[in-house]
Amino acid sequence: MLVSVIKIGGNVIDDKSKLSAFLKEFAALEGLKVLVHGGGKIATEIGEKLGIESKYVNGRRITDRVTLDLVTMVYGGLINKNIVAQLQSLGCNAIGLSGADAGILPAVKRPVKEVDYGFVGDIKSEQVNAAAIAKFLRMGLTPVLAPLTHDGAGNMLNTNADTIAQEVAKALAETMSVQLIYCFEKKGVLCDPADETSVINTITVGDLKELTEKEIVSGGMLPKLENALTAVRAGVQRVIIGQAEELQEIYSGNAGTSII
Amino acid sequence: MLVSVIKIGGNVIDDKSKLSAFLKEFAALEGLKVLVHGGGKIATEIGEKLGIESKYVNGRRITDRVTLDLVTMVYGGLINKNIVAQLQSLGCNAIGLSGADAGILPAVKRPVKEVDYGFVGDIKSEQVNAAAIAKFLRMGLTPVLAPLTHDGAGNMLNTNADTIAQEVAKALAETMSVQLIYCFEKKGVLCDPADETSVINTITVGDLKELTEKEIVSGGMLPKLENALTAVRAGVQRVIIGQAEELQEIYSGNAGTSII
Numbered sequence: 438m439l440v441s442v443i444k445i446g447g448n449v450i451d452d453k454s455k456l457s458a459f460l461k462e463f464a465a466l467e468g469l470k471v472l473v474h475g476g477g478k479i480a481t482e483i484g485e486k487l488g489i490e491s492k493y494v495n496g497r498r499i500t501d502r503v504t505l506d507l508v509t510m511v512y513g514g515l516i517n518k519n520i521v522a523q524l525q526s527l528g529c530n531a532i533g534l535s536g537a538d539a540g541i542l543p544a545v546k547r548p549v550k551e552v553d554y555g556f557v558g559d560i561k562s563e564q565v566n567a568a569a570i571a572k573f574l575r576m577g578l579t580p581v582l583a584p585l586t587h588d589g590a591g592n593m594l595n596t597n598a599d600t601i602a603q604e605v606a607k608a609l610a611e612t613m614s615v616q617l618i619y620c621f622e623k624k625g626v627l628c629d630p631a632d633e634t635s636v637i638n639t640i641t642v643g644d645l646k647e648l649t650e651k652e653i654v655s656g657g658m659l660p661k662l663e664n665a666l667t668a669v670r671a672g673v674q675r676v677i678i679g680q681a682e683e684l685q686e687i688y689s690g691n692a693g694t695s696i697i
Numbered sequence: 698m699l700v701s702v703i704k705i706g707g708n709v710i711d712d713k714s715k716l717s718a719f720l721k722e723f724a725a726l727e728g729l730k731v732l733v734h735g736g737g738k739i740a741t742e743i744g745e746k747l748g749i750e751s752k753y754v755n756g757r758r759i760t761d762r763v764t765l766d767l768v769t770m771v772y773g774g775l776i777n778k779n780i781v782a783q784l785q786s787l788g789c790n791a792i793g794l795s796g797a798d799a800g801i802l803p804a805v806k807r808p809v810k811e812v813d814y815g816f817v818g819d820i821k822s823e824q825v826n827a828a829a830i831a832k833f834l835r836m837g838l839t840p841v842l843a844p845l846t847h848d849g850a851g852n853m854l855n856t857n858a859d860t861i862a863q864e865v866a867k868a869l870a871e872t873m874s875v876q877l878i879y880c881f882e883k884k885g886v887l888c889d890p891a892d893e894t895s896v897i898n899t900i901t902v903g904d905l906k907e908l909t910e911k912e913i914v915s916g917g918m919l920p921k922l923e924n925a926l927t928a929v930r931a932g933v934q935r936v937i938i939g940q941a942e943e944l945q946e947i948y949s950g951n952a953g954t955s956i957i
Binding site for chain 1: 743746747748766769770771772773774775777778779781782783785786790791792793794795797798799800829832836838845847848849850851852853
């Protein structure tokens with residue numbers, strides 16, 4: 438049985454009509470599935486109203502105690518529960534979970550080196566509770582995961598949604614066939630960034646070096662692809678990177694870039 | 698197998714050290730259990746900072762759209778996930794749920810009569826998904842329920858935690874033995890409100906009329922007791938009203954007021 442782990446980010450979450458359209462497509466997908474959502478701009482907006490200053494070091498957000506409370510309520514409450522309620526209305530029996538729920542995502546607070554990122558969690562890969570997620574799937578439930586983990590000592594932690602999708606996919610791959618779908622702004626990895634029709638259909642582990650050397654792949658796409666390759670090396674059948682609007686085509690292998 | 702549905706309110710939630718002490722006791726209880734938590738003052742405090750005005754009609758809060766978003770994030774995110782993370786640290790495999798998750802608490806938006814309460818949900822008793830809650834319990838999970846339901850049409854709804862505890866207890870009672878524990882400020886129903894040692898041990902369905910006529914029970918206690926009796930009539934084995942600090946004694950039948 439194939440299970441699909443599908444990740445959406447801010448470009449979908451921040452746009453109500455785009456999110457509704459996506460959830461309709463997602464609900465209609467047959468087969469087992471897990472949705473992982475990021476945070477989007479709404480936490481920053483609510484944070485500003487609450488007088489919580491967004492702090493960044495080297496372009497990365499610092500999660501101090503008040504920011505942790507902010508993301509716990511916005512990611513784990515507002516965004517997660519509204520997605521679940523919408524999926525329920527579409528006939529998809531969703532269950533919203535943070536990494537603390539059923540202990541699915543134990544993490545360790547990132548050690549302080551040059552930068553103190555605050556309450557950011559690095560997932561303990563070997564302790565991901567894939568058995569619980571698999572049980573929920575067998576119950577006919579569709580897990581919807583917020584980008585939050587916990588430290589096992591009573592604290593929630595803030596964790597990147599791309600990483601959560603990768604770790605969950607890897608852990609499920611130990612007992613199931615898994616495909617991991619990253620939805621982002623573009624239709625896939627493009628040969629020519631200016632040409633949306635130049636989607637590369639397939640990238641193998643061997644291709645990446647060449648693509649990087651020829652500078653076809655660069656910038657923000659590089660960590661995404663490395664993330665994808667890590668998942669494939671760990672047993673995930675394929676990773677597909679594509680556009681949220683094309684979810685059904687991606688799902689059936691007719692759109693996006695597959696990393697195998 | 699006995700399952701205990703235990704409800705805590707603002708007097709525990711708003712006091713960090715009281716909440717920690719309660720969760721320690723709760724985690725230590727043997728047997729199946731479900732925790733239902735109320736909202737407390739924190740939503741009002743965060744709402745004030747966000748410029749959301751609390752509106753009341755006849756002493757009851759009105760849930761407009763912005764208030765719904767506020768309670769969804771505070772109840773379903775901040776409070777719920779922090780309780781779950783703490784229980785996980787105490788060895789209790791908690792799973793935080795709103796009424797939308799796994800479709801456990803379908804509700805209908807309260808019809809507008811003299812007052813428009815806004816996005817407040819009245820639970821559809823016959824549609825409570827007790828089977829899902831029972832499955833979670835059999836998986837070794839401890840459900841932690843936020844005071845939120847959903848309308849099946851994509852909207853979250855705000856619902857009183859006492860009512861959620863009662864509805865869940867009643868629905869579970871169809872297939873299991875259930876006791877329902879309401880934690881509140883006092884040690885139980887008191888014969889003399891000024892004397893904390895005058896706890897009435899047991900109230901039967903027949904006693905209530907007499908207690909009301911003699912004005913021993915009045916004010917805010919009356920709806921609590923009627924709530925309890927409704928649960929008992931619907932098959933809940935016993936309802937106990939007592940103090941959060943005495944959870945273990947209540948649980949073993951040595952404190953609080955039992956309604957049978």
